[in-house]
């Protein structure tokens with residue numbers, strides 16, 4: 001049986017991908033090395049621009065192009081400037097965000113992902129250039145709104161996910177969003193192996209958007225102490241807190257997250273908390289390996305992650321596992337009934 005074709009979906013055909021595996025565009029972590037490794041293995045790699053300046057993003061795009069001739073995406077956090085009261089349909093972005101958007105269009109990146117905020121402002125230009133716009137979302141209402149604003153693909157991200165996350169679990173969120181919208185849906189949150197991929201496809205998703213699994217990869221831009229921590233902890237080793245950015249965010253539980261317990265009233269609103277505390281301390285933890293001192297995003301799938309592997313190997317392993325799960329759970333049953 002040919003796994004490549006069994007697991008092909010409309011979105012993998014549209015983007016010319018071998019496998020329905022989409023690597024999440026994680027700020028701090030997803031640089032050119034990770035994105036290119038995933039794209040080279042047949043998935044879609046994504047550069048996370050969340051912690052980058054315009055110049056850094058430009059360099060990462062060039063580096064990714066040096067490392068792969070396959071398509072890859074850029075993830076942008078669409079922080080908005082308050083819309084004009086007289087013309088609420090006009091969406092204006094903060095100037096640093098606008099610069100990231102401009103570079104991504106100039107470089108003709110085929111897929112732009114919106115991690116936070118409202119990507120409606122880029123839809124007209126994306127249509128003109130044939131760029132696919134994907135957006136993360138955590139509930140049905142938001143998915144409908146994103147579809148109405150012209151987003152091409154909805155990433156339904158459940159509560160289990162690492163990073164900023166919502167209140168609804170992946171298992172119930174994905175099919176409800178699949179039912180609510182006509183555009184393709186990717187499933188995210190708690191998916192880290194082939195069984196997760198198979199389940200996501202069964203729920204109606206056209207692929208998986210995986211984050212935490214790829215943090216524990218050789219190519220992820222992160223200190224090995226952070227990667228090892230993901231391998232060490234189990235499904236209870238994370239917590240949701242606003243102490244990193246001001247918005248609910250799933251992080252590995254450590255001294256930093258515990259130090260804010262009981263002091264929630266002191267947490268500043270997004271994005272002030274991230275500028276004053278979250279980002280500088282996250283750099284210490286994620287880059288310098290001081291894993292008790294700052295926020296390290298990770299999902300509940302940590303309990304499924306037992307080793308640090310090359311990202312291409314992760315893609316291939318997920319496909320082999322999905323194929324095995326399909327055969328064991330469904331095809332073997334059919335064969336035994338037929339015998």
Ligand SMILES: Cc1cc2nc3c(=O)[nH]c(=O)nc-3n(C[C@H](O)[C@H](O)[C@H](O)COP(=O)(O)O)c2cc1C
Pocket residue numbers: 024025026027028029048049050075077114115116136157160161162163164188189190191209210211212213215296297298299300301
């Ligand atoms: C380290 C880390 C950083 C993240 N940063 C971003 C980001 O900058 N933009 C974004 O769209 N999502 C971000 N996310 C969320 C991912 O896009 C994705 O939805 C999530 O990781 C999926 O759940 P999983 O971690 O269970 O695979 C981040 C997740 C992690 C683990």
